Amino acid sequence: MKPAIKPKDIIYNDFVIRFANVNGSGSASANGMFAHAIFRMGVPVTGRNIFPSNIQGLPTWFEVRVNERGHLGRRDGADIVVAMNAETYVQDVDALLPGGYLVFDSSKPMARTLRARRSDIHHIGIPIANLLVHEFADAKQRALFKNIVYLGALAELLEIDMDVLKHMVDDQYRGKDALIAPNYHALDIGSGYARDYLGEHLRFRVRPSDQVGNRIIVDGNTSAALGALYGGASVCAWYPITPSTSMAEAFEKYAAQHRKDPDSGQIKAAVVQAEDELSAIGMVIGAGWNGARAFTCTSGPGVSLMNEFLGLAYFAEIPAVLFDIQRAGPSTGMPTRTQQSDILLSVYASHGDTKQIVLLPSSPKECFDFAADAFDLADRLQTPVLVLSDLDLGMNDHLSEPFEWDAERRYDRGKVLSADDLDRMDQFSRYLDVDGDGIGYRTLPGAHPDKGAFFTRGTSRDEHAAYTEAPEAYIRNMERLLVKWDTAKTLVPKAEIDQRGTDANANANDMGVIYYGSTEAAMGEALELLSERGIQLDAMRIRAVPFGDEVVRFIAAHETLFVVEQNRDGQMRQLLIAELGEHGVASQSLHSILYYGGLAISAGEIYEQILSWIEEQMRERMRPRVLKFS
Amino acid sequence: MTFVAKPTARHPSLKINEIGLTRRDYEGSVSTLCAGCGHDSVSAAIVSACAELGLPPHKFLKISGIGCSSKTPNYFLGHSHGFNSVHGRMPSVATGASLANKELYCLGISGDGDSASIGFGQFAHIVRRRINMLYIVDNNGTYGLTKGQFSATNDLGSTSKRGVPNLYEPIDLVSMAMQIGATFVARSFSGDKRQLVGLIKAGLMHRGFSFIDVISPCVAFNNHNGSTKSFAHMRNMQREVVSADYVAPQVEMQIDYAAGETEDVTMPDGAHLRLRKLHSDYDPHDRLHAINYLGERGREGEVVTGLLYVKSDTENTHDILNLVDTPLNSLDEEDLCPGLDALESINQSFR
Numbered sequence: 001m002k003p004a005i006k007p008k009d010i011i012y013n014d015f016v017i018r019f020a021n022v023n024g025s026g027s028a029s030a031n032g033m034f035a036h037a038i039f040r041m042g043v044p045v046t047g048r049n050i051f052p053s054n055i056q057g058l059p060t061w062f063e064v065r066v067n068e069r070g071h072l073g074r075r076d077g078a079d080i081v082v083a084m085n086a087e088t089y090v091q092d093v094d095a096l097l098p099g100g101y102l103v104f105d106s107s108k109p110m111a112r113t114l115r116a117r118r119s120d121i122h123h124i125g126i127p128i129a130n131l132l133v134h135e136f137a138d139a140k141q142r143a144l145f146k147n148i149v150y151l152g153a154l155a156e157l158l159e160i161d162m163d164v165l166k167h168m169v170d171d172q173y174r175g176k177d178a179l180i181a182p183n184y185h186a187l188d189i190g191s192g193y194a195r196d197y198l199g200e201h202l203r204f205r206v207r208p209s210d211q212v213g214n215r216i217i218v219d220g221n222t223s224a225a226l227g228a229l230y231g232g233a234s235v236c237a238w239y240p241i242t243p244s245t246s247m248a249e250a251f252e253k254y255a256a257q258h259r260k261d262p263d264s265g266q267i268k269a270a271v272v273q274a275e276d277e278l279s280a281i282g283m284v285i286g287a288g289w290n291g292a293r294a295f296t297c298t299s300g301p302g303v304s305l306m307n308e309f310l311g312l313a314y315f316a317e318i319p320a321v322l323f324d325i326q327r328a329g330p331s332t333g334m335p336t337r338t339q340q341s342d343i344l345l346s347v348y349a350s351h352g353d354t355k356q357i358v359l360l361p362s363s364p365k366e367c368f369d370f371a372a373d374a375f376d377l378a379d380r381l382q383t384p385v386l387v388l389s390d391l392d393l394g395m396n397d398h399l400s401e402p403f404e405w406d407a408e409r410r411y412d413r414g415k416v417l418s419a420d421d422l423d424r425m426d427q428f429s430r431y432l433d434v435d436g437d438g439i440g441y442r443t444l445p446g447a448h449p450d451k452g453a454f455f456t457r458g459t460s461r462d463e464h465a466a467y468t469e470a471p472e473a474y475i476r477n478m479e480r481l482l483v484k485w486d487t488a489k490t491l492v493p494k495a496e497i498d499q500r501g502t503d504a505n506a507n508a509n510d511m512g513v514i515y516y517g518s519t520e521a522a523m524g525e526a527l528e529l530l531s532e533r534g535i536q537l538d539a540m541r542i543r544a545v546p547f548g549d550e551v552v553r554f555i556a557a558h559e560t561l562f563v564v565e566q567n568r569d570g571q572m573r574q575l576l577i578a579e580l581g582e583h584g585v586a587s588q589s590l591h592s593i594l595y596y597g598g599l600a601i602s603a604g605e606i607y608e609q610i611l612s613w614i615e616e617q618m619r620e621r622m623r624p625r626v627l628k629f630s
Numbered sequence: 631m632t633f634v635a636k637p638t639a640r641h642p643s644l645k646i647n648e649i650g651l652t653r654r655d656y657e658g659s660v661s662t663l664c665a666g667c668g669h670d671s672v673s674a675a676i677v678s679a680c681a682e683l684g685l686p687p688h689k690f691l692k693i694s695g696i697g698c699s700s701k702t703p704n705y706f707l708g709h710s711h712g713f714n715s716v717h718g719r720m721p722s723v724a725t726g727a728s729l730a731n732k733e734l735y736c737l738g739i740s741g742d743g744d745s746a747s748i749g750f751g752q753f754a755h756i757v758r759r760r761i762n763m764l765y766i767v768d769n770n771g772t773y774g775l776t777k778g779q780f781s782a783t784n785d786l787g788s789t790s791k792r793g794v795p796n797l798y799e800p801i802d803l804v805s806m807a808m809q810i811g812a813t814f815v816a817r818s819f820s821g822d823k824r825q826l827v828g829l830i831k832a833g834l835m836h837r838g839f840s841f842i843d844v845i846s847p848c849v850a851f852n853n854h855n856g857s858t859k860s861f862a863h864m865r866n867m868q869r870e871v872v873s874a875d876y877v878a879p880q881v882e883m884q885i886d887y888a889a890g891e892t893e894d895v896t897m898p899d900g901a902h903l904r905l906r907k908l909h910s911d912y913d914p915h916d917r918l919h920a921i922n923y924l925g926e927r928g929r930e931g932e933v934v935t936g937l938l939y940v941k942s943d944t945e946n947t948h949d950i951l952n953l954v955d956t957p958l959n960s961l962d963e964e965d966l967c968p969g970l971d972a973l974e975s976i977n978q979s980f981r
Binding site: 229258259268270287455 | 713
C-alpha cells in the first residue's frame with residue numbers, strides 16, 4: 001500500500017503532461033479537449049503538438065503545460081506521461097521526472113514488461129483496450145475511444161471538472177448528436193475505472209482559478225488570418241507548406257463567413273492556391289500593384305523561392321505582405337519543427353541591395369495586430385512587409401489577450417493619387433521624393449484617361465519612371481530607398497523594453513537580454529529564475545526590423561547583452577551588428593543564447609546558458625594571473 | 631532603333647473612332663527594338679485593334695515578363711499602366727492584377743523563352759485558372775537579348791544563324807493551351823496584319839482566357855534560310871484555317887473576305903465573333919480535332935494559323951471564385967472589415 005499523499009505535497013495547477021500517440025489515431029482532438037477543459041476552468045494552459053511529417057503511423061506527442069502563474073513556455077521533463085505508442089514507449093518513460101506518473105494501457109503485454117524500467121515513478125495501468133472490448137462492438141470506434149477513455153481517467157485522477165469536459169464534447173459534436181452519447185460513455189468508463197480501481201488521485205491536480213480572465217486560447221496562424229481579414233486583405237495567394245497552410249485555410253474559412261455579400265452570396269476576397277510559391281508571390285505583387293491588399297503565407301523554402309520577386313517589389317516599390325511561419329531548415333530541414341532561422345533571409349531577401357521590413361509577433365494577439373498593421377505599412381511604404389511567425393506560435397494554441405479592433409480605424413492606403421488629384425497636378429512623377437520621406441506618389445491602373453500612367457519595371461528608371469541606365473539616376477534612386485528605410489524605422493512597432501533590472505535608485509543595470517517572437521513564452525520565466533539567483537536583467541523584445549532608436553539606446557546602455565534566439569548562427573545578433581554597427585553596436589557586447597533543436601525554446605535552457613556564461617566570467621575574473629616576461 | 635520623339639500633331643486624314651480618338655491615342659513610346667522586328671508589328675496590330683474597337687486607352691493592364699517581347703508594352707497604349715515584371719512570371723502578376731480589378735482589360739505579353747521555358751509552369755497554370763485576359767506570345771524561337779540561343783519553341787533541325795541545327799523537340803504552346811483548357815486559342819504571324827488585328831480584337835473581347843501565339847521573326851538572329859521562324863518560311867508555309875473578327879452588338883461590319891463559309895459565335899455581351907472558315911475540313915469548336923489537325927499539318931511542315939479553337943460560354947476566374955462584382959481594389963473598410971460584433975463572437979469561439 002502506497003503512503004497517502006499529504007495535503008502539503010499536492011501541487012495544484014502546475015505540471016507538464018505528455019501524451020504519446022500514433023499519428024492519425026484520433027488523439028489530437030482528445031488531447032486538445034484535455035487542454036481546453038483546463039483553460040475553461042480558468043487555469044493558464046498551453047498545448048504543444050510535436051508531430052512528424054507524416055499522415056498516419058509515425059509517433060506524435062502533445063505536451064500540455066499547466067501553470068497558474070502563466071509560465072507557458074516549453075518546460076523540459078514531464079510530470080505525467082500518457083504512453084499510448086509502443087514504438088516510443090522507452091523514450092516516453094525516460095522523459096518522466098522522478099516521482100512522475102506513467103499512465104499506460106495495461107491490456108498491452110509490452111507495457112507490463114517495461115514496468116521494471118523505472119522504479120522512481122508511479123505506474124498507473126488502465127486496461128483501456130479490454131474495457132472497450134466489452135462496450136463497443138465496432139473496431140474503429142474502439143480505436144478512437146481509447147483516447148476518450150484515458151481522458152476520462154485523467155479527469156478523475158487530476159480532478160478536472162467532468163461537466164466541463166462533457167460540455168466540450170457537446171461543442172465538438174454539435175450537429176453530429178449521435179456521437180455525443182458514446183463519447184460521454186467512454187469518458188465515464190475511464191473515470192469510473194479510475195475511481196473504482198486506482199484509488200488516490202495524483203499529486204498533481206487541477207483546481208478552478210481566475211487566472212485566465214477574458215483571455216482566449218488560439219493559434220497564431222488563425223490569429224494572423226483574422227488580422228489579415230480585419231486589415232482589409234482581399235487577395236490571398238498561397239502554396240501549401242507546413243507550417244503555414246492553416247493560415248491560408250483559416251483566411252478562406254473566415255472570408256467565406258465574414259466577407260460574403262448577403263444579397264448575391266458572392267465573396268469579397270479571392271483565395272487562390274497557386275502552383276508554387278513563385279506564382280503565389282507574383283499574384284500578390286500583381287494585386288498590390290493594382291491596389292488590392294494582398295498577402296501570401298509560406299515558410300522558409302517558400303521565402304527562398306520568392307526571393308527574386310521580393311527584390312522586384314522592393315525596387316519597383318509595390319506593397320506586398322508575406323507571412324513566413326518559420327520552421328527548421330535548411331532545405332526541407334525539419335518541416336514539422338520550429339525555429340527562428342529566416343531572419344537574415346527575410347531582411348535581406350533577394351539579390352542586389354535590398355532591405356525588407358520584417359515584423360516579429362510573439363503572441364496570437366500580436367499575430368492579429370501585426371497582420372493588420374502589415375497592410376497599412378506595406379501601403380504606406382510601398383514595399384513588401386514580411387511577418388515572421390514560427391511553427392510553435394503559428395500551429396499551437398496559446399493563451400492570448402482577446403483580439404481588439406478600433407471601430408474608427410481607417411486603412412492607411414498610403415500615397416495613392418486619385419483622378420481628382422491628378423487633375424490638379426501639372427506633372428506626375430512616380431519616383432520623385434516630394435515629401436522628403438523617400439516615398440513617392442503612385443497611381444493605380446485605369447485611374448485617369450491621360451494622366452498618371454507609368455511603366456513599372458525592375459530595371460533602372462528616373463524620377464519620372466522613364467527608363468535610364470544613367471549611373472547618377474540609379475544611385476539617386478537607391479539612396480532614396482534608404483531614406484524610405486529611415487522612414488520605416490519611425491512607423492514599425494517599437495521594441496518593448498522592460499527595465500526590471502534597473503533598481504529604484506535608477507542605478508543603471510549593465511546587463512540585459514534581447515529576444516523576439518515566440519521566445520517570449522519562455523522569457524518571463526527565465527528572467528524570474530535568474531532573478532531568484534540574484535541576476536537581474538533588463539529585457540528588450542524586438543518587434544520589427546528596421547530597428548528604431550529605442551533599440552540603439554537600449555544596447556548602448558548595457559555593457560553585456562544576451563541575444564536569445566532559436567537558430568544556430570545568432571542571426572539577430574548578426575543583424576544588430578550589421579545594421580547598428582555605425583551606432584557603436586559591437587560584437588563584444590552581444591552574446592548569443594541559442595537553442596535550435598526544433599522544439600520551442602524552454603526557460604530552463606535560457607536560464608542555464610545565461611547562468612553558465614556569467615559564472616564562467618566570474619571564474620575568469622577570480623583566476624590568478626601569471627604574468628609572463630619574454 | 632530611333633530615339634526621336636513622336637510628334638504630337640494629328641494628321642488630318644487620321645480616322646476618329648467611336649469614342650472620339652485616333653489611332654495615335656493608342657500608341658506608346660518609340661520602340662527600341664531592332665528595325666524590322668516582328669514584335670513591332672504585333673504592337674502596331676494591338677494599337678489598331680484597340681483603336682478599331684474604340685476601347686478607352688487607359689483601361690488596360692499591360693503585363694509582361696522579361697525579354698524583347700516583354701519590352702513591347704511600353705510601345706503601345708501609352709495611357710495605360712504597364713508592368714515589366716520577372717522572367718517567366720508574367721502570368722502570376724497578371725493573375726493578381728486581374729483579381730484586383732476585373733473591369734480593366736488585361737493584356738499579357740510574353741515571349742517564347744518567357745512562356746515555354748522559364749515560365750512554362752506559370753503558362754500552364756494561368757491557362758487552367760482561366761483568367762479573363764488576352765495572352766500574346768511574340769514567338770521568334772530565339773533568345774534575342776542574350777544573342778541568339780535557341781528557345782524551346784524552336785523546331786527540331788531548324789538552324790541558328792551560324793548554321794548549327796537545333797537538336798531538341800519544340801514545345802507547341804498552342805497545342806498546350808488547348809490541351810489544358812484555354813477557351814480561345816489562335817496562332818498568327820506578325821507579317822499578316824489583317825489576320826492578326828482581327829484575332830486580337832476577338833481575343834480582347836472574348837470573356838475568358840484568350841491565347842494568341844504570334845510567329846514574330848527575329849531579324850537579328852533567326853531570319854535566315856534554315857530557320858522555321860523566318861519571314862520567308864512563314865510566308866511559304868502558313869496555312870490559315872479560320873479567320874476571326876469581332877462584330878459589336880448591333881453593328882454589321884463589312885468584312886473584306888473572299889468566298890468561304892462564315893459563322894457567328896454569340897458572346898455574352900450580345901456581340902459576335904465572326905469566323906470565316908477557309909478550310910472546310912476544319913472545326914474550331916472541336917478541341918481534339920484541332921490538336922490533331924495541327925499535328926498533321928505540322929508534320930508536312932505547315933504552320934496552321936487563325937482562330938484554332940473557341941468556346942464562348944465559359945466561366946473565368948472571377949466566376950469560379952464567386953467574387954463580388956465590385957473590383958476588389960475599390961472595396962473599403964465598410965466592405966472589408968467584419969466589425970466589432972463579429973470580433974466579439976470570434977473571440978468567444980476561442981474560449
